[in-house]
Amino acid sequence: MAVRLLDADRIGPNGLYFCDTMSIKSVPTAKTQANGRYAERIDRVIDYLRRNLDRPVKLGELAHVACFSEFHFHRVFRAVSGETLNNFTNRLRLEKAARLLRYSDQSLTDIALDCGFSSSATFSRAFRSGYDTSPSQFRKSGEIKNSKICKELFPEDEYGLPMSAEEKRAAFPVRLIDIPERQVAYIRVTNAFELDRVLAALKTLIEWAKSQDIFSHGILFGMTVDDPHMTPKHLYRYEVCLASSFPFECMEGMSKLKMPAMRYAAIKVSGDIHKVATAWDYLYRDWLVNSVHEPEHAPALEVFLDKESATDWSHFELELCLPVRKLAKTRSLNSGSRKPGTIETKKNKRVTALERNL
DSSP: OOOOBOOGGGBOGGGOEEBOOOOGGGOHHHHHHHHHHHHHHHHHHHHHHHHTTTSOOOHHHHHHHHTOOHHHHHHHHHHHHSSOHHHHHHHHHHHHHHHHHHHOOOOHHHHHHHTTOSSHHHHHHHHHHHHSSOHHHHHHHOOOSOOTTSSOSSOOOSSOOOOOHHHHHHHSOOEEEEEOOEEEEEEEEESTTSHHHHHHHHHHHHHHHHHTTOTTTSEEEEEOSSOTTTSOGGGOEEEEEEEESSOOOOOTTOEEEEEOOEEEEEEEEEEOHHHHHHHHHHIIIIIGGGSSEEEOSSOOEEEESSGGGTTOTTSEEEEEEEEEEEOOOOOOTTSSOOOTTEEEOTTOOEEEOOOOOO
16 A cells, blocks of 8 residues: 555654554565565675675675665675574685685685685685685685674574564564654764763753753654764764754854654664563564665664653663665666666666765
8 A cells, every 4th residue: 555644643752753654464475576676686796795895895885786785785695594694694705715725726715815815825714614624624625614794694693582574573563754854963973882972962962952952853763974884983973963853053062953754664662671672683684674665864763752861771762763765767877877875666767876065
């Protein structure tokens, strides 16, 4: 069924404009097509990786091959393939190296370079870590007795709860919401895995918003432009934000941006960090790849519904918001020129990736 905007009197808390939930069960054909399109895009990435194992391949390059946003590509890849991008790439390199060790006379150095390792020493460490034997020992025996990479491909995340798919579906209903354009004040926190830094920024932002008399009507949220699975911890950035439809003046150490109107797939979650992590996992791994949507090129949001308790991280009241658009049919990369950051739609119109001017 089509998604329709509700009447203006259905405006929800924090100024969010709610839409009807799309019933995935009511459009089984669209769901099947969506699954196929996601699989097709990730298959292109896998083929591309196989052809380029001898060199480092950047995340943006792979996201371009798949026509997915860099913001969400890593999670989409894991949801479809069952492995993280790093684990998958390392496994392909080690499997190729094992074949070359068994069936070729190439030196260890040549094999290391052919498989994308910077040196024979780096290759040897990775091979032993993956197969519990050295490359030279494997070349002699041709046997791997204890493969550490032949394990469960999709283990529970560190913070995830052991819930079945049915339990997650019942606990985390997904609905589509539209957030109108807003001016956003934000404090960018680097090395954000140190939670005290994030909490200090959050406290500062709340005190400032109250002094500007925009706190009660504003949307308090956090977002990240980095992938926690890929970015080194000391470089990982998290932005503590407040969106307002009223004018404000930023204080020192704070910046401003315009958040465009956008549609989000949203889940409300009440609980500790384990429940939040499980909800995010369900949104990407289960709901997104079985929907008729794909991620927009914009960060996901964690909206604090209980703003006065936003600095109490023993319990969260959050709205997890993943920016989405209708899943578009894509053309093959060999079927014509295409600028990076764009996708080709059925009507052959270019949709350019969202750009943020900070």
